[in-house]
Amino acid sequence: MNGQGLILAIETSCDETAAAIVQRGERTLSSVVASQIATHARYGGVVPELASREHLRAIVPVVRAALAQAGITFADLDAIAVTSGPGLAGALLVGITYAKALAFALDLPLIAVNHLEGHIHAVLLHERSLPDGWKSLDEQTALALVVSGGHTHLYLARPANGSWTYTLVGRTVDDAAGEAYDKVAKLLGLGYPGGPWIDALALHGNPQAVPFAFAQVKTKAHLGGQPARTKAAATTPIAQLNPRFLFSFSGIKTAVLRYVELHNLRPEAEARRGALFTGPDAPLKPTVEAALATCDPLTLDLIASFQHAVVGDLVRKTFAAAEALGITRLLITGGVAANRELRARFTAEANRRSLLVAFPTLALSTDNAAMIAAAAWPRFQAGEFAPAGLSADPSLALGR
Ligand code: KG4
Ligand code: ZN
Helix, strand or coil: CCCCCEEEEEECCCCEEEEEEEECCCEEEEEEEEECHHHHHCCCCCCHHHHHHHHHHHHHHHHHHHHHHHCCCHHHCCEEEEEEECCCHHHHHHHHHHHHHHHHHHCCCEEEEEHHHHHHHHHHHHHHHCCCCCCCCCCCCEEEEEECCCCEEEEEEEEECCEEEEEEEEEECCCCHHHHHHHHHHHCCCCCCHHHHHHHHHCCCCCCCCCCCCCCCCCHHHHCCCCCCCHHHHHCCHHHCCHHHEECCHHHHHHHHHHHHHCCCHHHHHHHHHHHHCCCCCCCCCCHHHHHHCCCHHHHHHHHHHHHHHHHHHHHHHHHHHHHHCCCEEEEECHHHHCHHHHHHHHHHHHHHCCEEECCCHHHHCCCCHHHHHHHHHHHHHCCCCCCCCCCCCCCCCCC
């Protein structure tokens, strides 16, 4: 070991090629993220084959940039960390193959990190950097909500001998919250990813205009004696979780679709926003003002009501779980945790209940490699290294 506790982390699980250098799991020397949004935007979602190709193109320059920005060379590193799952198989493989080759060539240990654990460590990394961050960060159990494009999962995160253990206590039974944001945005002719657009436009609508409702998820429908479709589902069977902490976002997506059809909003969406977001002359980065100019009041009310309902559901179930489990610290993370209304309402509810809530910075909310390096640090200290045969695990589950 070179002794400075420098970990180079690589993250390629979805559509961002990211590399970061973090010292001892707390000091971020660099965090470089190459987004593929421009590649996928015209398809309205991530195209896995294109993602792998873009990762191949970007990985070497992104790692070089991370080293340069940190002002170090490969010789200064103590370990290489890489996301091994969950995510897109081909995309993960680019990062894993590169990280393995690098670790072998530099004779450094390789640490495999679960992407979801990375998101949780994004909050811890940020808290450690704050002068008034949680002091007893590594001593108390917290409830972590990972809310992203691929996941809406609630975990109990317990510190244990410098490391962390996780127990799944709730999850979505169908779409992730970010997926619902992206699908609703697509339905309304907004750009990809949809979350930031809905976040910005919701400010201009009436959140009470459309009363979307969330019923408690019925687990019986998911039992049915059917084998789990994925390894993650097999490891964490929905039937064993408290139905009060289960989420479902496919219903609201359908409700939005019905509303759009009922009010004939689609022709307007295509005519006015098509040119802005997907047309041949679409600007690379449309402004919020330009998007706003294409939306009538009905559409803005729909957007605000959708967001209000989704955030309300996340708030209600997360706090219900915290109360039932006797937890006083909440970590809210993942791409959707960048949302303004979500942050405001979680903060207000935590204050009302005298609980602590923490979020990552906006940059650490969406996918990045600094969070992977932070999650790798306790593993590095514990000597938990990846086997030489490490491969991608697209449905890797976190904890029990
Ligand atoms: O964590 P992330 O970068 O990737 C995954 O692991 O999935 O999350 C991406 C998701 C997308 O669905 C995107 O629309 C959503 O996070 N997102 C947002 C916001 N920023 C990103 N959703 C709501 N409001 C935002 N400001
Ligand atoms: Zn993510």
